Amino acid sequence: MIEFRDVVKRYGEQLAVDHVSFSIPEGEVCVLIGPSGCGKTTSLKLVNRMLEPSGGEILLNERSVASISPDELRRGIGYVIQSVGLFPHMNVAENVGIVPRLLKWERARRERRTDELLDLIGLEPQLYREKYPAQLSGGEAQRIGVARALAADPPVLLMDEPFGAVDPLNREVLQLEFAALQRKLQKTVVFVTHDLDEAIRLGDTIVIMKDGSIVQHGVPEDILANPADEFVRRFVGTDRALKRLACFEVSxxxxxxxxxxxxxxxxxxxxxxxxxxxxxxxxxxxxxxxxxxxxxxxxxxxxxxxxxxxxxxxxxxxxxxxxxxxxxxxxxxxxxxxxxxxxxxxxxxxxxxxxxxxxxxxxxxxxxx
Ligand SMILES: Nc1ncnc2c1ncn2[C@@H]1O[C@H](COP(=O)(O)OP(=O)(O)OP(=O)(O)O)[C@@H](O)[C@H]1O
Ligand SMILES: [Mg+2]
Missing domain, CATH: 3.10.580.10 (CBS-domain)
Structure with missing residues (x-):
């Protein structure tokens, strides 16, 4: 569904993304993880053409994204930006309805969709529709960010540390909710995080990046069982045997x-x-x-x-x-x-x-x- 082919992104002299190739099958969650500055956000933004690559190409359903207009592209790709990014002067319903409004949906359809999404993320529409971002808790704001990305029902979601700004307990709740939602919706998701436990919990596959390159790409249990090098071994930590148990379902x-x-x-x-x-x-x-x-x-x-x-x-x-x-x-x-x-x-x-x-x-x- 999404394929990176030898993708390069330079900012002047600096190589932010360095010859990256990998692909994500339809309906799977691929987690990009790695230290700050390793090129995660840059990689995401190349998918929906918020940035253009300096080399290589990205394919969406076997079509080069370069051949798709950014407008059309963004209709099919929901984006949850790093640190939520709700518009403070818009209430919850207006924030969630941004893309449907751009798509010129009728008001009644927009309102129906907004209520449906609020239900989906577990926030009572009656109570939350009219609230402003400043009146939400961190976790609620993150949920609204996810609802907004889902509004036009895009097949692809880009999520940049969507739960990064909440405390560990609430983050776990959001992760479990997202996992349940994903089982139902089966989106193709590129998910960026700093948090290895989050990556293990949510990723069908994990891409570990360092200095713009991929150091390991695989299913969580294999990465934990066989770290590719010293960097990954240190990154996944000494308790990787325990962490690996998180990859297996009781059932x-x-x-x-x-x-x-x-x-x-x-x-x-x-x-x-x-x-x-x-x-x-x-x-x-x-x-x-x-x-x-x-x-x-x-x-x-x-x-x-x-x-x-x-x-x-x-x-x-x-x-x-x-x-x-x-x-x-x-x-x-x-x-x-x-x-x-x-x-x-x-x-x-x-x-x-x-x-x-x-x-x-x-x-x-x-x-x-
Ligand atoms: N607009 C820009 N101009 C110049 N350099 C940039 C720009 N945006 C990012 N960079 C550099 O590119 C590199 C990759 O940045 P990117 O935002 O992709 O990192 P990241 O992996 O998302 O980090 P974080 O985990 O901190 O969000 C960094 O070294 C950063 O300084
Ligand atoms: Mg980033």
Whole structure:
């Protein structure tokens, strides 16, 4: 969908983008990351012709962007600029409606679209339509920036540190919202960030840049497992084994869980499942199938087929949901001193479990150097 072919951008003597080639398939998120001044923003601006390259070309759907007028180009490309960039003298509805207004949509259609987008990003239209940027929190302003870029439903989005200006907690909320939105909308996205965790969470692929060049391009788990050189190794940090776990979804590593109802556990005492087998963890559920506790084997018991006394658990403290990452599962496991984390839905129903032993095995297999 987007292809950089040997792209060069000079500012006078300085090479801001130095012979860069890579491509992004339709519907994927490609994250550009690297130190300040390495050429990320410049690369983005070359895509929608806010800047012209000094050499090479960029293709959009196999057409050179140089052959498409900037007006037409920008209709198909939403742009979220570094540090939000909402117009302070326009209210939220006017900010979101900028591109539709340029496209001369009728007022009613614009208003419908604005409300639809505010709903989509989780801001009540009634409450937010008329607000001015100064009356928004940092996170809300960032969301409006994303809504504005989506207004004309462009297939391509350029996002320059869209969540850079918010604190880490809110940033994580915005990232998760964006990931959910992207699963639904399937845009082709070039996303710039400084934040490696953000890159891992959102990127289908990651391009690591340094001094205008690409030093590594790949899927997050490979970059973390096999950094191309010392620069990337230092960039991804010493805890890359842990970070890499953020690339894997719980749903893919979930195993069948053994469960028993509370009622059954009470009736049969320390041998609740009565099948003559002992499980490393037996999850206890209430009558609605929601997790309420667990039983672990009692190695000291004479029959060796008994469990220790019942331990009460709260699904929201120990459980992970299927779209979460193995990194989260591991933190639950370690935080609670368990052998496995239960996988639950939002109602606490046990869907399966993620085992510590599986996570350890995955880590040993993956990290080559
Ligand atoms: N208009 C300009 N004129 C001259 N030099 C520029 C101009 N814009 C950017 N540069 C230089 O080009 C290089 C790349 O800048 P760019 O804005 O692409 O960096 P970046 O990777 O986005 O950095 P940051 O993470 O700080 O946003 C920098 O060294 C910068 O000083
Ligand atoms: Mg920049």
């Amino acid at each position: 893919e590593y979930m195993q069948t869980a053994n469960t028993v109802t509370r009622h059954e556990a009470e009736q049969r005492g320390r041998e609740p499942n009565g099948d003559g087998r002992i499980h490393p963890v037996l999850w206890v559920t209430d009558d609605d199938n929601a997790l309420v506790g667990m039983l672990e084997p009692d190695p000291d018991h004479a029959s060796r087929l008994a469990y220790r006394p019942y331990v009460a658990l709260h699904p929201e403290e120990v459980g992970v949901q299927p779209p979460s990452s193995l990194r989260e599962a591991l933190s639950r496991i370690l935080g609670q001193g368990l052998r496995a984390a239960p996988v639950v839905d939002e109602r606490g129903t046990v869907l399966g479990e993620v085992r510590l032993s599986d996570i350890e095995e995955l880590n040993q297999k993956g990290i080559v150097r």
